[in-house]
Amino acid sequence: MPAPQRVARIGAVTAVIELDRLTKRYGAARGIEDVTMTVERGEVFGFLGPNGAGKTTTIRTFLDLLHPTGGSARIFGLDSHRDRAAIHARLGNLPGDFAYEPRLRGRELLEYLAQARGLDGLGRAAELAERFQADLDRPLGELSRGNRQKIGLVQAALHDPELLVLDEPTGGLDPLMQEAFLDFVAEQRQRGRTVFLSSHELDEVERCCDRVGIIREGRLVAVEDVEEVTRRAYRHVTLEFAARVDPDEFRRLPGVIDLVPDGRTLTFKATGDLDPVIKAAARHTVTDIELVRPTLEEVFLTYYGAPA
Amino acid sequence: MSATLAPSTSVARPPSRTLLAVLRRGLLDHRRALLSWGGPLAFMSALMAAMWPSIEGSMDQLMESYPAQLKEAFNIRELTSVEAYIDAEMLSLLIPLAVAFLAVRVIVRALAGAEERGYLDIVLTTPISRRTLVAGACGVAAAIVAAVLAIVTALTWLAGLVAGADPSLVVLARGMANVWPLALFFAGVAVLATGWLHSGGPVTAIAAATLLGMYVLDLLGKLADPIEPLRALSVFKYYGSAIQDGIDPLAFAGITFAAVALAVAGALLFERRDVL
Numbered sequence: 081m082p083a084p085q086r087v088a089r090i091g092a093v094t095a096v097i098e099l100d101r102l103t104k105r106y107g108a109a110r111g112i113e114d115v116t117m118t119v120e121r122g123e124v125f126g127f128l129g130p131n132g133a134g135k136t137t138t139i140r141t142f143l144d145l146l147h148p149t150g151g152s153a154r155i156f157g158l159d160s161h162r163d164r165a166a167i168h169a170r171l172g173n174l175p176g177d178f179a180y181e182p183r184l185r186g187r188e189l190l191e192y193l194a195q196a197r198g199l200d201g202l203g204r205a206a207e208l209a210e211r212f213q214a215d216l217d218r219p220l221g222e223l224s225r226g227n228r229q230k231i232g233l234v235q236a237a238l239h240d241p242e243l244l245v246l247d248e249p250t251g252g253l254d255p256l257m258q259e260a261f262l263d264f265v266a267e268q269r270q271r272g273r274t275v276f277l278s279s280h281e282l283d284e285v286e287r288c289c290d291r292v293g294i295i296r297e298g299r300l301v302a303v304e305d306v307e308e309v310t311r312r313a314y315r316h317v318t319l320e321f322a323a324r325v326d327p328d329e330f331r332r333l334p335g336v337i338d339l340v341p342d343g344r345t346l347t348f349k350a351t352g353d354l355d356p357v358i359k360a361a362a363r364h365t366v367t368d369i370e371l372v373r374p375t376l377e378e379v380f381l382t383y384y385g386a387p388a
Numbered sequence: 389m390s391a392t393l394a395p396s397t398s399v400a401r402p403p404s405r406t407l408l409a410v411l412r413r414g415l416l417d418h419r420r421a422l423l424s425w426g427g428p429l430a431f432m433s434a435l436m437a438a439m440w441p442s443i444e445g446s447m448d449q450l451m452e453s454y455p456a457q458l459k460e461a462f463n464i465r466e467l468t469s470v471e472a473y474i475d476a477e478m479l480s481l482l483i484p485l486a487v488a489f490l491a492v493r494v495i496v497r498a499l500a501g502a503e504e505r506g507y508l509d510i511v512l513t514t515p516i517s518r519r520t521l522v523a524g525a526c527g528v529a530a531a532i533v534a535a536v537l538a539i540v541t542a543l544t545w546l547a548g549l550v551a552g553a554d555p556s557l558v559v560l561a562r563g564m565a566n567v568w569p570l571a572l573f574f575a576g577v578a579v580l581a582t583g584w585l586h587s588g589g590p591v592t593a594i595a596a597a598t599l600l601g602m603y604v605l606d607l608l609g610k611l612a613d614p615i616e617p618l619r620a621l622s623v624f625k626y627y628g629s630a631i632q633d634g635i636d637p638l639a640f641a642g643i644t645f646a647a648v649a650l651a652v653a654g655a656l657l658f659e660r661r662d663v664l
Contacts, residue, residue, distance in 0.1 A: 143513050145663045165515045173513035179506045181417065188416075195409035196514040235510060245513075 096121050096243050096274040097142065101151035104141045111137045112298045114151065119276055124269050126289035127278040134298040135278040136176050139247055143173060155243070169197065172239065176247035178232035182221025186214060186231040193235050203238040212260060225252035243274045250284055262288050282375065313379045314349040316372040317357065322365035333357055406516045410524025418494055418532050425490050426539035433478045433540050434547030440470040441552050461610045463629050470553040471560055474544060475631035479563050484627065485599065487536060487567050491529045491575035492595040498525035501588030508663050522579060522655040529575040537564040559631055566630035569643035573623050574599050576650030583657025586664045
């Protein structure tokens with residue numbers, strides 16, 4: 081394709097990551113199968129799954145480190161393999177197990193990567209190092225995992241990339257730094273940057289992501305708005321009445337499951353519309369009511385068919 | 389939101405610029421090799437040069453005591469000069485094997501070893517391409533080998549000069565320079581192995597086995613006539629003795645070309661395989 085046409089196409093693209101039936105197999109072993117999804121510009125996308133589900137394989141395939149067995153990946157509207165140099169200039173990547181030559185100091189690594197990226201200096205490195213309290217002057221081999229991870233975050237973002245790909249970014253970070261990281265992601269969203277974040281830390285994803293994709297045994301099982309997932313999912317309902325009520329009256333209601341009576345208290349899960357539950361409760365004297373939305377972890381376990 | 393989005397400050401650089409970054413980093417990573425590899429080799433070679441005036445007189449007797457096949461195997465003709473002595477003692481075995489292994493190590497550290505340790509993920513998600521990474525590793529190997537050989541040459545010459553052996557810098561330099569394409573050939577073997585293998589140990593093992601195998605094949609070919617035709621399969625057949633005969637331009641260029649061909653083939657395979 082001639083260069084001017086390609087530039088015009090890039091300008092029109094709003095999807096930053098487009099995976100179309102992306103498949104990666106390792107011989108007979110499972111990798112990922114038919115992963116199809118789109119991540120829009122300015123979105124913080126959480127990619128969830130337990131260890132071995134295929135999160136890292138998906139990321140490494142669309143970053144052209146692994147060659148797909150089938151399907152395709154487009155980043156910024158460009159082919160992930162053919163246009164890899166143009167793509168990689170515009171993204172920052174933090175691998176799941178970030179490591180580099182142990183003798184090298186963080187600053188030396190950043191200088192190397194900044195030069196490779198065509199920066200005159202170290203870009204945003206100083207600002208990011210201060211923000212994450214990263215020690216750039218000690219050899220990487222002398223740093224704890226958390227402190228190395230801080231260097232990893234700095235190297236991923238020093239060139240202010242349009243897309244940040246972060247594989248398990250908070251591994252080893254202390255709670256304060258996890259907060260700093262979440263603030264950083266929120267700021268990236270405000271600035272219109274796109275973040276693709278793989279994690280099994282559900283609380284982290286729930287707090288910072290707009291949408292979440294859930295991968296299970298190499299297959300994408302769901303892509304949902306985080307708010308929508310938690311809204312649509314069941315609630316934990318606890319009703320306390322002034323007098324004992326017949327539990328079957330509630331057990332028969334649509335969407336009520338796992339009802340447990342305990343004296344004047346009924347505890348159950350309610351899915352879908354809560355109106356029938358409220359109307360049934362209103363026929364009695366209610367002394368207390370508690371509605372608790374499930375955590376993303378519980379929703380996640382539901383997707384996996386495990387008890388929440 | 390997207391309308392006001394500033395582009396990344398990173399740019400897709402021309403390969404020559406990213407190559408410079410890879411070369412610079414590689415040279416810095418291997419600067420200690422000048423001391424750790426160049427130091428011992430230079431010390432040994434300088435010791436030989438310094439010893440020459442004290443043993444020069446007994447060389448005829450020594451030569452007579454060597455079996456003819458041994459002299460042929462190690463390309464020892466006449467030990468009538470310090471340069472010929474350095475050739476026999478250092479350039480027939482120790483320096484070629486050591487420097488070739490150094491070149492293999494440089495390649496392994498930059499490619500398969502780095503992959504094994506998970507270092508390549510951050511490098512290959514910058515505008516540095518796999519081809520550039522391979523070219524950079526080969527460039528660093530070429531430069532480090534040249535620097536080590538230069539150090540050995542300089543210290544050998546200096547020690548000989550101080551000891552009164554009066555070595556010729558030009559003759560010593562051409563003997564050392566002749567090792568350079570040989571070392572790069574085995575660096576090329578290591579790159580080729582990297583086209584298939586994902587960890588440093590097996591790549592080192594293959595390159596080292598090829599190095600020793602070719603050396604032994606050449607040696608046996610000199611000693612046993614039935615094996616002599618097989619010497620053509622060994623790069624050492626074309627190595628010769630630049631100290632005694634000067635550099636053979638055809639052999640020098642041919643070995644260098646073979647090294648480049650191996651590296652190009654390895655780079656193409658590396659580009660087509662997964663980085664694990």
